Structure formats: C-alpha cells, structure tokens
Amino acid sequence: MNGKDFAAKVGISSRQLVNWEGRGESIKPHPNNQAALDTLLSTSSPEAQWRFAHSLTEQAAVGQDERTEELLRRNPHAIRHPVDGKIMVLVEEGIYLSGPQDRSIWEDAYRIDVYPTTNLDYEQFVRATGHRPPQHWLGGRCPGALRDHPVVWVTWHDAAAYARWAAKALPTARRWEKAARGPNGRAYPWGGDPTAAKCNTAESGIGSTTPVARYQSGVSPYGVHDLCGNVWEWCSTPGTDGPDRYQLKGSAFSSPFGRAAPSRENAANATMQDNDTGFRCVTPA
Template identity: 30%
Template sequence: MSQDGDTVGMVLLPGGSFLMGTDDAEGFPEDGEGPVREVTLASFWIDAFAVSNERFARFVDDTGYVTDAERFGWSYVFAGLLPAALRRGAPRPDEAPWWCGVSGAYWRAPEGPGSGLGGRADHPVVHVSWHDAVAYCRWAGTRLPTEAEWEYAARGGLVQRRYPWGDELTPDGEHRCNIWQGRFPTRNTAEDGYRSTAPVDAFPPNGFGLYNMAGNVWEWCADAWRADHPAKVMRGGSYLCHESYCNRYRVAARTSNTPDSTVGNLGFRCARDAG
C-alpha cells in the first residue's frame, strides 16, 4: 500500500541558501568537497531517521520486493562481525580487505547465514542498493534526498561547522555519533556503545531534529557522483569510519558506490517535495 502524502516521521525544512562544501584542512579535495559555494534550495521534507529494518520489512511484506543482494546471492560484511567459519576463505577486495563477500548476507541476515534482526527492528536497514532505496521510496511516495538537501539537513542550521553539532568530535567527552574507536580495523573499543549499527534514534538530534546524520550508516543520495560516472553519492559516514583512514563523518564529506552495490554499513533516508 502506497503511503503517498504521508509525512509522519519527517521534518519540514524551509527553503533558503546555505554554504555547501568545505575547504577544511581535514577534508579531501580529491572527493570534490570544495570549494565552498552558496546553494539555494526550495523547502522540502526529510526523514528524521534513517529507514529502519521495521520500516523496510513493511515495504517488502507489502510488495514482495527482492533486493539486489538477494538476487546476487551475497553481500559484503565487515570481517570483524563474522564468525571464523564465515571469514575463512571469504573473498575480500584488495583495496579493503576488512570486507568479506558473504553468501546469503542480505538485509534480513546482516551477517549472513545464522544472523537475523532480533533486537534490531529499530536499527537502520543495510545491504540495500541504490536501486533498492529508490524502489522503497517509490512505494512510500517519497524520493531520495539530493546531495545538497542532505548536506543542508545534516548541518542543522549551523554554518560551516565540521559536524552536525559543531567543530568538536566529542564535546566535553560525549560521543555524538556511532563511529570506530580504537585502531582500525583490528581493535574497536566501542566507547560510543556500539560495535555495529545503532538504533536510528541513537544520540542527540541536530538543530533540525534529525538523527544520525554522522556515522551509523552511509546514506544514499539521488545524485550521480559526477556527470560522466554511473556511481551514486553516499553521505554521512558509518560505524566503521575512523580518522586514520576514513574521516568522512564530517558533514561536507562525500563518497560513492555503484547503484547495485550492497554492503553492511549502507542505508538511506527519504525526502519529499514540500507543497
């Protein structure tokens, strides 16, 4: 059943101009984070939370939708979350050997065979491709946010701050997002309380009332990475991000993946035109 017109769980953001991008020394110019430029947006609605397993399950139960990971028969899972039997012999990409290609991993079995969603109904759905996210949005009568909308939303009304809450990663020693603590990829102290995904309402919201715009899971955006490339933009960083290699939980940070890619730290939230 389509939920067209339903804005429950969404926040209406007023249109206006903001400064997008960064020239921060901690940034990655090669990712296209800069230069800082003024962008003007119309008003729009955006989810306060990433789409959860519970919400995605309603979509699948209603439509019978089969995700890309299910069709392919496998997806990437972080090696540190797997039992030895699944790690052993699993294919790993040369450029990121902490990922294992696990047969049978998909959104209902995030760590592959034997895993499930017990206790994780309110965690963000993962192992969803860009195509899967678009299919969900079509069913829900929504769409993916543009990259500019996503960054405007993530900033929460702050101007050129590094994170959704300001410039300090842990103000007064308080963790504000779910990222890696320790030495990546071998030791995670989980000082923020989570070794994998956290509930979609974990940690305080930003100034717009939006949760987990930094860390937890990467979020798909509508935009192509660049005009001559089929990859799609991902924003926000994830529970695996660490300053030593992936300091991309900053609001201006960006990366990409092909639209059929699925992995255990990638989800999405929805947007909708206002008016």
C-alpha cells in the same frame, strides 16, 4: 490449530474464544485462563514463539510510539508521512553553506526523515511489494533485535524502489548536507567540535549498527538524527567518478570519524550493497 481445538487446549468454550477474538485488546482474561495461555506459549515451538514476538512487534509499530508522539508534540514542523508512517521535519528554503569551500547554495523547502530507514520500516515495503529482502534477514523477515537499527545490505536501486513505494525520493547530496549542517554551515550536525562520542563511527568500538535514536546529542539544527556515523546513506546525486555511481553521505560505524563531516563526498556503484550502507528519504515541502 482450529478454533475448537485451541479452545479445548486452553480450557474454555468455543463461544468464549469467539468473544475474545471479537473484543480484542479490551479483553482481560481470568487469571486461570491467562496462566493457561502463558503455559501454551512457553511450551510451543521456537517458530511459534518467534511468530508471537513478531506479531507484537508489528502491533507496536502501528500503534502509539511514545518517542514518535513526543517528536510530533515538540516540533511544530514535524509530520507523520501517510505511507510509511515515518516522522519527517521541515527544512526551510534559503541559503546554506555547502561543501569543503562553504559555497553559498540556495535550496527550496523540503521535508526529510528524522531517522534513517529502519529494518522495521523496510519490512513494510517488502511485505507490501514482494521486493527482495536484505541478505541478513533470516527467513526473509526483519530480525527482532534490529528492528530500530538502520536497514543495510541495500543497493541504490533498493533504496530508490522503497522511495517510490513511499511516494518519496532519495535526497540530493545538497539537501542531505543542508539537513545536517543547518543554514549556518556547521561542520557537524551538533556544531563545530569534532566529537566522536556523538555518533557511531569506528572510534566507538561498537563494530555494528546501533538504534537510530541512540545519539540524542548528535542531532542537527533541524532535529534530524544519525546524520554522522551508523550507516552511509544513499543520495540521488550521481557520482563524479564514473557511470552508474551515486553519492553517499554521513560515514558509518566502520569508518573513521574523519570521514563523518557532512561536507565530505563519497560515491559507490548503484549495485553495491554492504553491512554499513542504508538511506533515508525526502519529500517536497
């Protein structure tokens, strides 16, 4: 409705409404006015209530997220990326142990996303570019209950398009593995013990994705989360088992823990999309 009709519905003057809009969050409505607003919201259509909740979610996403701020305070190597706002950490240059044979490999320094790309992150990209949303988003909008879960149902091409928009890149399989194993070749991000409780694999019995910050004890030496389980992650490295295939790392909620070791390899066709496949990005240091 227009401003005049809305003001009448709440029981205020049009001038008062203009004052509210001008002063934004500094406004604290009179209790009677607040009660009227609450009543209007509770009696509005489900679609209107959904829009209201989605608006709050968007505001929270661009505001001060305490978890994010704590990461920035705690890790002097952490930065907030200027395009998609995700926190990235530095992986220093040097040798690390790669693959099942623990070969010594040199990697230049780079930055990697602390968390996989979430549904809320991906919605920024969809809204900015008009890119096709994932098939599980009803009405083409990010589901509120999944905003901090990794985005899924994305092909390699979808992941690469997001990376281009964000001025980033998909990690090579080697860079992904170094971020997970650290410079000393850990078997898993948290160490050498095969502890399934530190990640979301099939043994958890959850049967779906989980929030990207859930498994705090599974963090890698560089402070990177969710590198085992939850979702397979697309890499930029081509697969060795055929054309137009790319490597995947990390395993997923649908996979047994035995496939979660970062040294293991997997690959899929670039057009593959599934409910257990997502991605994260890197940038030069």
